[in-house]
Amino acid sequence: MRMPGRLDRRLAVAVLLGFAASGIALVAWQSQVSRVESDAQWQAQSLDLARYVVQRHAQRLADGAAARRPDTLADIGMYITLIHPSLEAYLVTAEGVIVSHTLPGPGPARARIDLAPVRALLAEHDVAAGARAVQLPVYGEDPRVAQGRNLVSVAPVGSDAWLYLILRGKQAAQVAAQGEGRVWQAAGVAVLTLALLLGVATTVAIQRQVTRRLRQLAAELARFRATDGAVPAQPMAGDEIDQLRADAQALQRRVEQQFRQLEDSDRQRRELISNISHDLHTPLANVRGWLDTLLISGERLSPQERERHLRTAARHCAGLGRRVAELFELASLDSARAVAHPETFCMADLLSDVVQAHQLGAKQAGIALGMSPQSDLGAVVVADVALIERVLNNLVDNALRHTARGGRVELTVCSQGETVVVRVADNGCGIAQADLPHVFERYWTTRHIGAASSDTAATPSHHRGVSAGLGLAIARRIVELHGGRISVVSSEQAGSEFSFWLPMRVQPV
Structure with missing residues (x-):
């Protein structure tokens, strides 16, 4: 996906996506925390269900476990369903082998479960309320699926068997999944709305705090180039930084051109000084030559020759005076005070x-x-x-x-x-x-x-x-x-x- 051209828009889209991702992660974390808390409360309320069933049907469960009868729970399955429709009961040996169950159809997906994760729950029955020995929720293996864990309630049946209750059976899982889907949908809408609002607000803030100064700098460069006589730069694709880079390159070219002009001007100035020195030196040398001639040969020259020499020297002095006057005049015209x-x-x-x-x-x-x-x-x-x-x-x-x-x-x-x-x-x-x-x-x-x-x-x-x-x-x-x-x-x-x-x-x- 191509990002928008302007820098503030690109940043706004990035911030919007960041807010959306953060919001989704926050909702997922909050949902997980809420689910764990809900499971802990549910397990705490249902922790004594297995003991209650064992107390009501102790002899039948003990005989079935001892005889390994698969139909042991067939007679009491209705009783367990009446307690809660989502309960699924398993009679297992101390080694975790499933003897009987209340599942309809093909039955459980595995024949043996690991009881180690739930052995700590047996201690809960001997601890006063508010002083639990373990931190709930405690999840045990779910025999109904090949891979998965679920909330359980356990109670010993005699010395070599357990009654293993799954608190959230298939029906409860379906209801919970539907409710969780609705929660996620509502949370997604809320997060996207919040992210959109924050993105808009961030766009305004970024435009005022960051990109506004970039555009001002680009505009100042453009105005400088316009007042300097440079050809305005053609609008180019990209954001403010790209435009600023193009203006900076154009300004660099302009500065290089001006440096070349300064070098050329300095060369011309040196030539001017050389030429002016020559122009001033020539009439001065001529004046001195004619005056030296008068001093050396003055007595031998006729009055007409002396007058001609003096007039020639005077003419060169006049030319020198005009040249000096021109230099002063040009300097005066170039000054800021010239009006x-x-x-x-x-x-x-x-x-x-x-x-x-x-x-x-x-x-x-x-x-x-x-x-x-x-x-x-x-x-x-x-x-x-x-x-x-x-x-x-x-x-x-x-x-x-x-x-x-x-x-x-x-x-x-x-x-x-x-x-x-x-x-x-x-x-x-x-x-x-x-x-x-x-x-x-x-x-x-x-x-x-x-x-x-x-x-x-x-x-x-x-x-x-x-x-x-x-x-x-x-x-x-x-x-x-x-x-x-x-x-x-x-x-x-x-x-x-x-x-x-x-x-x-x-x-x-």
Whole structure:
């Protein structure tokens, strides 16, 4: 038989079966105790019956025993039946050989009985009431059956014979069996009812004390997996422990995945430190080189050469300052205290300001920079103007540095439902497909020649294609801080298009 699935139900069934088995055993024990007590009382009341019969028919019994006549009890059988219908009488020798009996039909099943178990009953006739020499009931062999014992009453007949009375004959045994069957039936119904009630009560108790906590733990694990972004586990067959085991295995897999992510993040962090050290070391070394040149060869240099050396050192110092500022800015955006100060403004106006700010550098590089004529000039958003301007500056500067002379960088703004979409597109070198998933990672670097770089500092031509991932990482963090999202679409040698979405609010008229 298959047990129910839930643990509380399985335990309840087990407890129910246990109660039923215990109840049946208790009823059997109680029935046995009651039967022994009843036999003891019956034997105590009927103990003198054999002596009474012997006293009434002493001579006839003595003569029959001495002559070994089988019909000795035939004349007094009716008398014995009148005393009690269940009595069965046997005249036996001192050795236990049956001489005569009152049984109808074929007679007894054995010709001799063992008198040793009942010899102690002879002493009962000489002991005062309440001070018995033996503990009743005392059972003797039943001659009517080949194997069996029954209540007896015995009395000596002369010196070499006994009158042996079976107190519970065949008729009494049949009546007792019927009564015992009814008792067992009633007791069985009572025990099963009690076991059912106790099983129900136990089910409730177990559910409240044991399985409730298991289900709570399983539910907490499921909620943790849901909040952690894991796919919810499919319901499985089994009880709460099986479900908890499945959730624990899923959690273990999730923890292992997170450990791998932490290891990867730690690797990227070490690479970031290495790259930042390189990026900081390079301008510092350049500044020191130009200054050392001025100190060593200052008198031999012309004023124009000294000015050029100083301007070059100043440019490297400015680049170093921008890189340090970016690191501080990214750390500030990642902190829990980073907040935006939103206000309503026209996105097209902000794009126009950014285009004007980069127009001179674009002309010097021979790149066409402007806004798309399809832009929505009336699109407004609720955002932090300074932070969104930082995003646009990073994207435009990134596009200009990776677009060749004669190329084009175009900015577009449009409305989509409750959001405003801004796109910065170029026809530069593009980004490799393998690098696209990583361009917004702050620790990511690429050595792919021609790949887009998120470094917003002026990067020497020999170092182009190597990035610490700060500019685009800052842009993504700012957009996410506003509840928006940012993405990129690109192909190698075909250009890139960066897009970000911000919530839109229409100004009241």
